[in-house]
Amino acid sequence: MPADITAKLAELDAFIEAEIKPLERENIQYFDHRREWARTDWENDGRMNLKWRAVVAEMERRADKAGHLRLGLPKSCGGQGASNLMIAVVREHLAAKGLGLHNDLQDENSVVGNYPIAPMLADYGTPEQKTYIDGIITGEKNLAFALTEPAHGSDATWMDTSAVRDGDHWVINGMKCWNGRVRRAHGNLVFARTSGKAGDAKGITAFIVPTSTPGHNILFNHWTFNMPADHSQVEFKNVRVPHSAILHQEGEGLVVAQRFVHENRIRQAAASAGAARYCITEAAKYAKSRIAFGEPLSKKQAIQFPLAELYADSEMVRNYIFRTAWEMDRRDPLEISDMVSICNFRANRLVCEAADRAMQIHGGVGYSRHMPFEHIYRHHRRYRITEGTEEVQIRRVSQYLFGFSGKTANTTAFSAA
Numbered sequence: 001m002p003a004d005i006t007a008k009l010a011e012l013d014a015f016i017e018a019e020i021k022p023l024e025r026e027n028i029q030y031f032d033h034r035r036e037w038a039r040t041d042w043e044n045d046g047r048m049n050l051k052w053r054a055v056v057a058e059m060e061r062r063a064d065k066a067g068h069l070r071l072g073l074p075k076s077c078g079g080q081g082a083s084n085l086m087i088a089v090v091r092e093h094l095a096a097k098g099l100g101l102h103n104d105l106q107d108e109n110s111v112v113g114n115y116p117i118a119p120m121l122a123d124y125g126t127p128e129q130k131t132y133i134d135g136i137i138t139g140e141k142n143l144a145f146a147l148t149e150p151a152h153g154s155d156a157t158w159m160d161t162s163a164v165r166d167g168d169h170w171v172i173n174g175m176k177c178w179n180g181r182v183r184r185a186h187g188n189l190v191f192a193r194t195s196g197k198a199g200d201a202k203g204i205t206a207f208i209v210p211t212s213t214p215g216h217n218i219l220f221n222h223w224t225f226n227m228p229a230d231h232s233q234v235e236f237k238n239v240r241v242p243h244s245a246i247l248h249q250e251g252e253g254l255v256v257a258q259r260f261v262h263e264n265r266i267r268q269a270a271a272s273a274g275a276a277r278y279c280i281t282e283a284a285k286y287a288k289s290r291i292a293f294g295e296p297l298s299k300k301q302a303i304q305f306p307l308a309e310l311y312a313d314s315e316m317v318r319n320y321i322f323r324t325a326w327e328m329d330r331r332d333p334l335e336i337s338d339m340v341s342i343c344n345f346r347a348n349r350l351v352c353e354a355a356d357r358a359m360q361i362h363g364g365v366g367y368s369r370h371m372p373f374e375h376i377y378r379h380h381r382r383y384r385i386t387e388g389t390e391e392v393q394i395r396r397v398s399q400y401l402f403g404f405s406g407k408t409a410n411t412t413a414f415s416a417a
């Protein structure tokens with residue numbers, strides 16, 4: 001591991017102890033067994049409680065002041081342009097510390113910020129559109145992401161939402177669902193078909209639509225396995241936006257969407273690998289201290305073997321993630337989508353198995369909210385669905401393995417060190 005990365009981890013640990021842990025202790029109801037109840041505004045459609053949001057915002061403010069929040073952002077976004085390897089290692093490390101304000105799972109807020117839309121805006125945005133970058137980081141001008149529809153998720157290129165040109169304007173009609181954070185967003189990045197036919201990769205256009213535009217109607221919130229939730233169903237009824245609302249180019253919206261998921265898939269995988277490592281370590285620790293039938297649980301092979309197997313998987317997945325991130329720093333990341341997908345589906349599956357095993361080894365208390373495993377399970381279970389489902393990731397690996405669309409598997413192709 002390069003020395004600058006290990007030094008960064010030590011720096012982050014010291015910062016978290018000094019600045020974030022005291023804030024967490026002052027607001028412990030958001031982290032102990034009451035967490036889901038305390039965070040959720042149940043009477044307001046299950047949204048995040050404003051006081052909880054303020055605690056998260058204070059964590060981010062402190063992290064920004066200390067120079068950590070923008071570590072992973074490109075220099076053009078005021079960031080430090082950290083490598084994919086650095087960010088993967090940081091994400092894994094923060095998740096392996098367990099639940100806490102330093103790296104909150106629910107809304108993916110962390111002392112090292114996770115802003116997949118920002119690099120997209122930096123690459124494709126006009127100066128006006130780039131004003132969203134700082135807005136997203138400070139929370140003052142958020143941009144939501146609207147790709148999925150009630151009838152089309154994995155097959156997004158079959159979307160029904162359309163935009164039709166009318167002079168200097170476009171008129172958008174359709175319906176989106178799971179539109180994350182849209183209720184607190186100033187703008188919504190909406191993908192709509194502008195040409196071509198269902199299933200075509202070309203002909204989808206990305207529009208930045210101010211959420212105050214007439215016809216942009218938020219209908220309801222989807223309540224989820226882990227609450228609070230901020231994922232809405234949104235109707236677009238004759239929504240009129242100027243031509244300048246297009247992000248990147250007309251018909252090239254899929255490139256923008258791919259940039260988003262690519263950025264997120266490897267980071268999500270690293271977070272899952274870290275959380276899996278945490279669950280395995282905690283379960284092993286508990287098994288050594290819990291006495292059953294007159295001796296520690298850790299003496300039983302039925303306890304040892306599943307955990308040892310998870311540990312072996314965790315070490316392999318973790319190292320494969322780091323290697324893939326290292327490759328991403330040396331090649332066009334889009335060329336090694338198969339490797340990124342392998343990281344994603346294996347790590348997301350692993351953390352669910354590790355959290356489940358940790359609950360089992362802890363017995364009754366493992367099932368309780370006094371332990372962190374149920375929360376880890378609830379959160380990470382979502383990753384098997386969200387950045388392209390597990391099946392979509394495996395489908396991507398198959399494309400490379402079987403050579404569909406001229407692709408070749410990358411797993412044996414090392415670039416020069």
Ligand SMILES: Cc1cc2nc3c(=O)[nH]c(=O)nc-3n(C[C@H](O)[C@H](O)[C@H](O)COP(=O)(O)OP(=O)(O)OC[C@H]3O[C@@H](n4cnc5c(N)ncnc54)[C@H](O)[C@@H]3O)c2cc1C
Nearest residue numbers: 145146147148152153154155178179180385386389391392
């Ligand atoms: C908490 C949460 C947050 C989200 N946030 C956002 C957001 O901010 N913006 C946004 O646009 N979307 C968001 N989504 C939506 C998410 O991206 C979709 O749920 C996901 O892409 C899957 O689409 P779907 O739900 O329509 O499932 P479907 O596409 O209907 O799939 C159903 C099942 O069929 C499987 N399947 C589909 N096609 C194939 C195939 N070819 N081969 C094998 N199996 C297949 C899938 O893997 C899945 O298991 C979010 C979802 C959740 C749960």
